[in-house]
Amino acid sequence: GESVGLHLPTLSVQEGDNSIINCAYSNSASDYFIWYKQESGKGPQFIIDIRSNMDKRQGQRVTVLLNKTVKHLSLQIAATQPGDSAVYFCAERDGGATNKLIFGTGTLLAVQP
Amino acid sequence: EAQVTQNPRYLITVTGKKLTVTCSQNMNHEYMSWYRQDPGLGLRQIYYSMNVEVTDKGDVPEGYKVSRKEKRNFPLILESPSPNQTSLYFCASRQTGLTDTQYFGPGTRLTVL
Numbered sequence: 001g002e003s004v005g006l007h008l009p010t011l012s013v014q015e016g017d018n019s020i021i022n023c024a025y026s027n028s029a030s031d032y033f034i035w036y037k038q039e040s041g042k043g044p045q046f047i048i049d050i051r052s053n054m055d056k057r058q059g060q061r062v063t064v065l066l067n068k069t070v071k072h073l074s075l076q077i078a079a080t081q082p083g084d085s086a087v088y089f090c091a092e093r094d095g096g097a098t099n100k101l102i103f104g105t106g107t108l109l110a111v112q113p
Numbered sequence: 114e115a116q117v118t119q120n121p122r123y124l125i126t127v128t129g130k131k132l133t134v135t136c137s138q139n140m141n142h143e144y145m146s147w148y149r150q151d152p153g154l155g156l157r158q159i160y161y162s163m164n165v166e167v168t169d170k171g172d173v174p175e176g177y178k179v180s181r182k183e184k185r186n187f188p189l190i191l192e193s194p195s196p197n198q199t200s201l202y203f204c205a206s207r208q209t210g211l212t213d214t215q216y217f218g219p220g221t222r223l224t225v226l
Contacts, residue, residue: 044203
């Protein structure tokens with residue numbers, strides 16, 4: 001597979017456990033945040049997003065929490081499955097004119113059967 | 114099916130030989146970007162385009178060119194590739210608004226010898 005996973009922090013969990021992946025963002029003016037999943041050999045895939053006027057959003061088996069006070073974002077995956085093994089990135093959107101997305105370096109989630 | 118396509122998926126070339134990586138999206142998105150992904154550095158934006166005939170530099174534009182003559186296509190051009198441009202490249206498109214989901218292509222693995 002691709003070498004995306006090299007040099008990344010790794011979270012190893014047992015199948016069926018809950019996973020929490022953390023992300024610190026840099027810009028207090030960022031107005032929108034996204035989590036992406038990237039499987040080996042593929043492009044990043046949208047998982048869930050949250051706007052800055054919210055602190056929690058839930059999807060199917062995933063929850064994103066936003067703490068603007070400490071500029072921290074987390075992704076919780078319930079009942080982690082082997083298919084969840086991938087690199088997970090957070091991204092923040094600059095609330096300015098360019099709407100630029102700034103990506104974190106990612107966390108490798110390894111699910112042990 | 115909504116998608117972003119890139120070609121080629123894999124390319125090995127030599128220093129100085131001009132190449133073009135094509136990108137096409139079928140979602141009528143206005144905003145398109147090119148990123149490169151390197152181990153430990155995450156996704157870095159090369160160029161972006163907010164609409165037809167509107168392009169601008171991202172964080173790492175040196176050695177690259179782009180064009181946006183049509184809404185659906187956003188080719189990346191390397192006029193004189195060098196070994197430090199060996200990387201994994203992703204094209205992406207999105208419709209900016211209150212929230213925006215960015216869709217990524219499958220990636221192009223480029224090796225410059």
